[in-house]
Amino acid sequence: MQKNIYNEQTGISYTLQGDYYLPDLTLPAQKEERHIGIWGQRYLRYIREHKKALYTSLLTSGKLQSYLADVEEQAQRLFDRLMKQRAELEGITETLKAGNQMEWIRRMNALRSAVTETVNAEVIFV
Structure with missing residues (x-):
């Protein structure tokens, strides 16, 4: 044979x-090698487990890397914008950081968790 x-x-x-x-x-x-960070990795894991047709289509067409990079950029922009807006709204400033570092850390960690949940709900798990 x-x-x-x-x-x-x-x-x-x-x-x-x-x-x-x-x-x-x-x-x-x-076609291109773009950065895929935590948001892109989360989205990849989500579509692998829950949206198999989309994952297979992107993978076989060669567009997966580019698509994940776009999701990464979109999620990161939303995260940065929400962190800045909510920090200003809640009065988390550099003055607070200089005066009471532990309080600043506590409030920033709580804010980061809330913003992460928002980004997950609006961009990642859709």
């Missing part, structure tokens, strides 16, 4: 693996 065969009708080559010929398929190359 031949190790490799080529089907001219489909344009796919096959390689012998044991008793079966398996197609030599590869994913399309990613």
Whole structure:
């Protein structure tokens, strides 16, 4: 038996693996390499588990990396904007940081948790 065969009708080559010929398929190359941070990783985990059709479609089309990078940027912009707005609204300032560091840390941690939940609800888990 031949190790490799080529089907001219489909344009796919096959390689012998044991008793079966398996197609030599590869994913399309990613066009760009962009940063995927915590938000992109969270979204990736979410679509892998809950939106399998979307994940498979993005993966096989070669657009997964770009899509996750877009989600990362959108979520990070929302996070930064909400942190700044809510910190000003709640009076968490550099003056508080200089005067009472532990109170500033406590309030910033609470604010970060609240903003993270908002970003998760509006961008990640949709």
